Amino acid sequence: MPNRRATAALAAGAALVTIALTAAAFWLSYEHLHDIAGGNGLSGSRAWAWPATVDLFIVTGELLVLRASLRQTTDWWAIALAALGSVGSVALNISGVGAGASVLAYVVAAVPPTAALVAFGALMRQVHEVLDRISDAPAPKVQPHPDEQPEQAAPGPAAPAAPVGPHSALELHLAPMLSASPEVTADAHLSAPAPAAPPTPAADRTDDELIEAARALATTGPLSLRRMQRELGIGQARAQRIRDAVDNTPAPASEEAAS
Structure with missing residues (x-):
């Protein structure tokens, strides 16, 4: 402070x-x-x-x-x-x-x-x-008024409780565990998702990749130099070059159709 x-x-x-x-x-x-x-x-x-x-x-x-x-x-x-x-x-x-x-x-x-x-x-x-x-400052969050209560879904009919008698007991039926077959374990191993690749450092990213990332940032707020340096992890000179390229290069046809 x-x-x-x-x-x-x-x-x-x-x-x-x-x-x-x-x-x-x-x-x-x-x-x-x-x-x-x-x-x-x-x-x-x-x-x-x-x-x-x-x-x-x-x-x-x-x-x-x-x-x-x-x-x-x-x-x-x-x-x-x-x-x-x-x-x-x-x-x-x-x-x-x-x-x-x-x-x-x-x-x-x-x-x-x-x-x-x-x-x-x-x-x-x-x-x-x-x-x-x-x-660049984030927009303030709107707090709900104290008198306004969030809408709650109407309670549905309660499921009938199972009768409990004096002689009821909890029965457990344990089946013998079968060993997994080689085919099942092989399929599970092959279908396991590959670990996500670490993000590419800004120094290793090309200008074309940074231009696409800058266009994506522009859809969520003002594309200022400070925000590009913070979000993309690049210096001021490269941020200026990338923003000029975004301003002077038309967006891909797919993005224009989406907008």
């Missing part, structure tokens, strides 16, 4: 620091872009609105990437939006310094948009991990 509380406290502290870092980096980048807009013909509300056309691409792209990861898909359009906003923000912040400035001035201008991108990506990763744990 103390370790769990310490882990939760550290996770909350990291989230707060990441949120503060993201807000500060976006504010610095936004202010610099506002100054650039004011020095290039925009004023008032237009100068304040212009930086949003650049920095908000990063926020939109990161949120769409998070949504795609929760849906177990890859949204290249969202990745392109985040990359476009990040490259544009860094380029505009650096170009706003002007020609002939020192190298340190360019570095100072490039730090806020770069930090905003990295910090916001770290924040989205923490949110994704929390949502992933929630989706």
Whole structure:
């Protein structure tokens, strides 16, 4: 319990620091872009609105990437939006310094948009991990209401008891045990079921076998990377490769007919 509380406290502290870092980096980048807009013909509300056309691409792209990861898909359009906003923000912040400035001035201008991108990506990763744990948690069991009694089968007619008289006795008829014939023992030996083979280790299973196992898991719940690593006993890189193959490979005809 103390370790769990310490882990939760550290996770909350990291989230707060990441949120503060993201807000500060976006504010610095936004202010610099506002100054650039004011020095290039925009004023008032237009100068304040212009930086949003650049920095908000990063926020939109990161949120769409998070949504795609929760849906177990890859949204290249969202990745392109985040990359476009990040490259544009860094380029505009650096170009706003002007020609002939020192190298340190360019570095100072490039730090806020770069930090905003990295910090916001770290924040989205923490949110994704929390949502992933929630989706992997088992569903709570529904307890029956105390007033509801389980249905019981109606009692059938009781079998009549055998009469017990004063002179009744328990009679045992023991027939002599015959030795089993060789044919019977041979048939019984041949018909005995073979012992079940031990499960194949994950390292010895092919990708095709793991893809079939992953498809079977997908029919019982969300096919997250954590669940695949736990259920199939494979690493994160192989779990990502197997899940991509499941997403990009059509299911066999037998499975489509069954569904």
